Amino acid sequence: MILLQVQQVARRFGATVLFENVNLDVAEHGRVALVGRNGAGKSTLLKMIAGETTPDAGQITKKRGLTIGYQAQNAGLASTKTVWNEMLSVFAKLRAMEDRIHELEAEMSDPAVSADPEKFQQVSRTYDQLQQDFSDQNGYGYQAEIRGVLHGFEFDEDYYDKPITELSGGQRTQLALAKLLLESPDLLILDEPTNHLDVETLTWLEGYLQGYAGAILIVSHDRYFLDHVATEVYDMAHHGLTHYQGNYSHFIDEKAERLRQEWKEYDKQQTEISKLEDFVNKNIVRASTTKRAQARRKQLEKMDRIEKPEGDEKVARFRFTPHRQSGNVVLDVVNTAVGYDDQVLCEPINLDIKKHQAVAIVGPNGVGKSTLLKTILGKQPAIRGQVIFGTGVDTGYYDQDQTLLHEKKTVLHELWDDHPTTPEGDIRSILGSFLFTGSDVDKVVHSLSGGEKARLLLTKLAMRHDNFLMLDEPTNHLDIDSREVLETALNEFDGTILFVSHDRYFINQVATQVVELSPNGTTRYLGNYDYYVDKKAEQDAYAAKEAAEAEAAHPTVVAPKQTQVDYQQQKERSKAKRKLTRQVAALEQQMGDLEAQKAEIEKTMSLPENFNDAGKLGDLQEQLTSVTDQLNQTEDAWTNQSLALEDFDD
Structure with a gap:
């Protein structure tokens, strides 16, 4: 069933066409990705579909009664409530139903009602129906659902009573999505939902959306995310939309094949012409x-000419070329602690980076990834440990906060002032290769978009010709x-290369090894992101098995919390408890x-029309048996996990 159709829709700004003749369908349970360059009109189209704006031409038709949820890019939750109360407000009808159930329970226990059989039967019928409706609408599981979603976005119980006004902009954006x-x-419409999310939260969100009951229409530059969520792709380019079945990687292959076929047909006709x-x-x-x-001329006149295929629009062209080679040893970080004002975020950090390696730093938000890069560069003092550069190392740095740009300079002078002996024509040519052409070079930096600032920073970095690049979230703002x-x-x-990134697709393409940062230090994995995920899962499973066997053989005895080792054990214990709490909440939701x-x-x-249909009753009984078995297994798992959780408090 089609939930929504976009038919021949257009958006124009005067004589300028942003897009036109756009068609898009969203089916029930659809998983639709909308991709395209910055400025192509993706967010504009989403706003039309969400009903926030109207198209200049065409129409958008929706299934009767369709409910739409729209999350604009970087739109934070504006509320004076606490985190928990704001989430509870979603279930206001259920809570009102719950209050009414308690009122009916009080009525049935009232002697005056119980003494009146007719009145008691009437209240009982209302109570039974309301309780059934309450159960059908997840009345007994909505609080567990709230806890599960909040934990997915890394809001533990410490946040529940916090006013939303006290949270950061990124946290308010996450809460809006939650x-x-x-x-x-x-229909869930999401515009760049992966912004500000660390890898763990991204992975959780992917799993949640894969199991989402409704349809999803999503804009994202996170190609790994699109590969795991989308099952069809609409490509916005050349003022229109082209539809492809499959995930993002399949779309890339199909788009290349389609363009190849178009060129083949075009060349064939041009040869004939x-x-x-x-x-x-x-x-x-x-x-x-x-x-x-004359016959041939008429044949030419009647020929349906194939238009020259349009490839991708102009893209930036650049290379990083070092002036000289470094020694084999590029960087050693030895038993280092990083943080601020003696507050340690992570230790001990050990890095051993050799020439031609590309090392990705991953880890949760707040663990100190950007701080580590700043500490290595000397912009932030190390609390403990050593940072040792090798021989002949020239270091270039890409700052995700874009503080290395001068807000009042023009694009031209941002680059030319760093290289005053380079002719202006060469500077303009270099900027052109990064898509700064014509009057673009006279723009003031503060007026640039995030993507334009990112390209300008990359231009400056390429002009330095360093042999060791340190990059902090280099794909942020880039299409x-x-x-x-x-x-x-x-x-x-x-x-x-040493880089920090949440872009898992980017890590897969660039990294030769991955270093995971945690409060307890660094762990190195000799491969790309997929290798890191597989290896980590394997290690976690082995560690869990070892821990279970050790616990069975030697029950845990809690030691006094005096030594540093005991302190670290307590931290790990708290982390395990939080993880177990999330698992219990998820099992409660599943139940x-x-x-x-x-x-x-x-x-x-129990419906009358099914009483005499033996075949249908048999099918329903099989479904009931299967669901009952799943419920029993889930209840057993919940009991075991709950008992394990209670052990933490003993």
Whole structure:
């Protein structure tokens, strides 16, 4: 079933066409990605679909009663409530239903009602129906659902009573998305939902959206995320939309194949046209062949000409070329602690970076990834430990906060002032290769978009010709095309790279090893992001098995919390408890869902039209048995996890 259709929609600004003749369908349970360059009109189209603006031409039709939830890019939650109370507001109807159930319970226990059989039966019927409706709508599991979503976005119990006004902008954006997920609209429209999320939260969000009951329309530059969530892609380019089935990687392959076929057909026709025109030119004046030439001319006039295929728009072209080679040892970081004002974020940090390696730093938000880069560069003092550069190392730095740019300079002088002996024409040519052309070079830096500032920073970095690049979230603000150009430039770079990134696709393309940062130090994985994920899962499973066997053989005895070792053990214990709490909450939510499924099947089996349908009753019984078995298994798992959680408090 089609939930929503975009038909021949256009947006124009005066004589300028942003897009036109755009068609897009969202089916029930659809997983639709909208991709394209910055400025192509993706967010504009989403606002039209969400009903915030109207198209200049065409129409958008929706299924009757369709509920839409729209999360604009970087839109934070504006509320004076606490985190928990704001999430509770989503379930206001359920809570009112719950209050009414308690009122009916009080009525039934009232002697005056119980003494009146007719009145008691009437209240009982109302109570039974309301309780059934409450159960069907997850009334017994909505609080567990709230806890599960908040934990997914890394809001533990410490945040529940915090006013939202005290949270950071990024946290308010995450809460807005959390609330939207809890509202569960039929169509979820998300514009760059992966901004400000660390890898762990991104992974959780992917899993949640994969199991989401409604349809999803999403704009994102996170290609790894799109690969795991989207099942169809609309490509916004050349003022229109082209539809592709499959995830992002499949779209890339299909788009390349489609363009190849278009060029093949175009070249074939051009060859035929050339032959016909050549024949006409040579034979039109000859009496013996003029009729044939005229026939060829008519054939040319009637020919349905294939337009020259449009490839991708102009992309940046650049390379990183070092002036000289470094020694084999580029950087050693030895037993280092990083943080601020003696507050340690992470230790001990140990890095051993050799020439031509590309090392990705990953870890949760707040663990000190950017702080580590600043500490290595000497911009932030190390609390403990050593940072030792090798011989002949020239270091270039990309700052995700873009503080290395001068807000009042023009684009031209931002680069030219760093290289005053370089002719202006060469500076303009270099800027042109980074897509700063014509009047763009006279723009003042503070007026640039985030993506333009990112390209300007990359221009400055390329002009330095360093042999060791340290990059802090270099793909932030870049569209997908620019990210791919950056990946190519880094893969061709004859030097060494140390970078921080949440872009898992980018890490897969560039990294030769991954270093995970945690409060307890560093762990190195000799491969790309996929290797890191697989290896970490393998290690976690092995560690869990070892811990279970050790616990069975030697029950844990809690030692006094005096030594540093005991302190670290306590930190690990607290972390394990938080993880277990999330698992219990998830199991509670799963039990609520299964109970609702069971109740729905039982209700269907009790319908009069199914009494005499042995085949249908048999199918329903099989479903009931399956759901009941799942519910029993989930309850057993919940009991075991709950008992394990209680052990933490003993």
